[in-house]
Every structure is written in structure tokens, then in C-alpha cells.
Amino acid sequence: NAGVTQTPKFRVLKTGQSMTLLCAQDMNHEYMYWYRQDPGMGLRLIHYSVGEGTTAKGEVPDGYNVSRLKKQNFLLGLESAAPSQTSVYFCASTQTSPFYNEQFFGPGTRLTVL
């Protein structure tokens, strides 16, 4: 099993450009998440999904959109990138069990917006 994978690993954008980050998991997890990680700020939730076809806003959703067309994939879109979106983005997934809550993280995508 590959676990959680993310594409791409690195990306440099100019202000105003758009891009999509792809997250894929092969663990048949229902819940998927997108976080951003900035120095000294920990991990902050952008959007999440509780199942195929569903999405919901997290703590810092502005400037991002998401889609979950297939259970194994969760896409994060930036329609018009801004320098404030320079960050490391992590995707995660978890199975929904009252006894098992571990979130499995992908390797991250380092995004720089110039």
C-alpha cells in the first residue's frame, strides 16, 4: 500500500496563477483533509471531506476550493494564487471508527507564490 500520496512535491507559482494539488489514498478511508503548515503556526485545517461527493470548510478556507469526486482522491485548488498562500500543504485521511482516529499524512507539497 502506498498510503497517502500527494502531487506535486514542489511548485512555484506567480501571483494570480492557478493550480490544483492532488491527494490520493489507497486505504479506503472515508475522511480526507487538507492542511497548511506555516512556521510557528502548526497545522491548520483548510477544507475536509466526510465522504465521496462531500466537502466542508475548515479553519482557513479562504482562497481555496476542493473537490472529492472519487473516494480515494481529494483535490485542493487555488484559483488565483497569492504570496500569503506560500506554505507547505499536507493531505491526510482517516477511517471513521470510534476506537481508531489516526490521521495518516501525505509527504507534503511545498508551494511558493512569487
Add this chain to the structure above:
Amino acid sequence: GENVEQHPSTLSVQEGDSAVIKCTYSDSASNYFPWYKQELGKRPQLIIDIRSNVGEKKDQRIAVTLNKTAKHFSLHITETQPEDSAVYFCAEEAGSYQLTFGKGTKLSVIP
């Protein structure tokens, strides 16, 4: 909303000494408290977790304690080794499968 305070932000210990990281939370409905370790340039990985019906949990050199009355929980690492050097994040969940993370503690173990 949920809030998790984590202290200290940086911690340096001599190899072999113990390290303690503390977190406080505000949501009384919180019932799950994981700790993640993130090595430089890597993804966060779960190292230990505890549920609200348990006061303490141990796994070899790592332990977590929970005080629900005071709304705080702590990570204890004994006999620290250089490979314990990393950033550690606490988190809490109030039953919705959403984690709220602390801002992290950078632990440096000095050989």
C-alpha cells in the same frame, strides 16, 4: 471554537534526560488527544494517543497523561536519544474526526 495551547515552543535537553511537553485545551467535549512527531522535511506521524476515559498511557519511552478536570495533557519522553529530535504537535478532537493542533514544540536532544 476549539483552541490548543502548547508549551514550550522550543526545548533542549541532554541525551538521556527526560522531556515534557504540555498542552491545554478549551473544549470540554474533547475526547481524543493524539501526539504527532514531525522530523525535518517529513510528514507528521502519530506516536501516541489517549482517550478521555484514560488518565495515562505508555509506550516504551513515551507516555501521555491527561487531566480532564484541568483540561491539559502532556507528553513525556524518558531517556531521550538524538533521534528524538523533531517537532512534536499535540492535538485534540471533540468527536467530529477533526483535529485541532497546537503550534508545535521543537525538541533538540544534545549528544
